[in-house]
Amino acid sequence: MDLGTIFLSETVGTAMLILLGCGVVANIALAKTKGNAGGFLMVNFGWGLAVFAGVTVAYSSGAHLNPAVTLGLWASGVELSFTQILVYFAGEFVGAFIGAVLVWLAYKQHFDDEPLAANKLGVFSTGPAIRSSAWNLITEIIGTFVLVFVIVGFGRVGDVDLSVPAGLAALGALPVALLVVVIGISLGGPTGYAINPARDLSPRIAHAVLPIAGKGTSDWGYAWIPVVGPVIGGILGGLAAAPLLPLS
Known part of the structure; x- marks a missing residue:
């Protein structure tokens, strides 16, 4: 698979993810x-x-659609070159930014009429219900661990579509969608469950640069948690899959 295909596909898919996900918020x-x-x-x-x-x-x-998934698949043994990983990242972060801008365009008048800066930021990025860096980080690690660990499990049971590269598409869209719903219902309360560095960082950057009236700050003091937590959780989920989810 050529690098251009990876970049374009990840950009389109992640833009759709963020357009609809941040759109519901x-x-x-x-x-x-x-x-x-x-x-x-x-x-959810x-x-x-x-x-x-x-x-x-x-x-x-x-x-x-998620750098944590890319890293988790790599950690689980999926063959991905360093260059491929970087291109996946590029498509994911660029697509997430595009999706966030499209949400702003779709809701421009409502952003203008919204009096609370926190609600405007909440459309783009996650934030904790109770602010505690250590515990918020742990929540994001656990949520992303579950995401990646179960995704790898999906790939080791049932019928996987081997005609597409390793990733969520090979598993089928519905199982992954239901997994995200249950993570949100069960583990999403403390932090809003970013479980995806691109999902949080790129829209937060969009919030910072877009001309949104009365938007306030972009809460950069918290921004590292929904990046670092999912990276750690994704890698741990992939590493744990090798001994705990054997192929035979």
């Missing part, structure tokens, strides 16, 4: 929307279905 959080105050369960299902859509359109690269 915007629909709930911003003033005067039809879905205002729809609740956290709506967010919205993100799960966003993953479903992103995986579906990023089939040609395997649909990693």
Whole structure:
């Protein structure tokens, strides 16, 4: 698989993921929307279905859509060169930024009418319910560990589509979408479950650079947690899969 295909596929898939995922948050959080105050369960299902859509359109690269998944698959033994990993990362981060900008365009008038800066930031990035760097980091590590560990498990049971590269697309979009929903329902409360460095960092950058009236700060003091936590959790999930999920 050539590097251009990886980059384009990951960019398109991650842009779709963030457009729909951050879009459901915007629909709930911003003033005067039809879905205002729809609740956290709506967010969980919205993100799960966003993953479903992103995986579906990023089939040609395997649909990693997440640097933690890329690293986790590599740690589990999937053959990925250093250059391929960098290109996956590039597509994931660029796609996430594009998706965030599209959410802003779709909800521009509602961003203008929203009085609370925290609600505007919450559309783009995650934040803790109780701020504690150590415990927030642990939550993100655990959530991402579950994501990657179960994804590797999906690949070792049932029928995997070997016609596409290793990744979420080879497993089928629906199982991964349901996994994201259950992680959100069960482990999402403390931090909003980023479980994806690109999902949080690129939209946070978009929040910082877009001309959003009254947006406040982008909370850079917290921004490292939804990057470092998922990286650690993803690698640990991949490493744990080797002894705990044997191929035979």
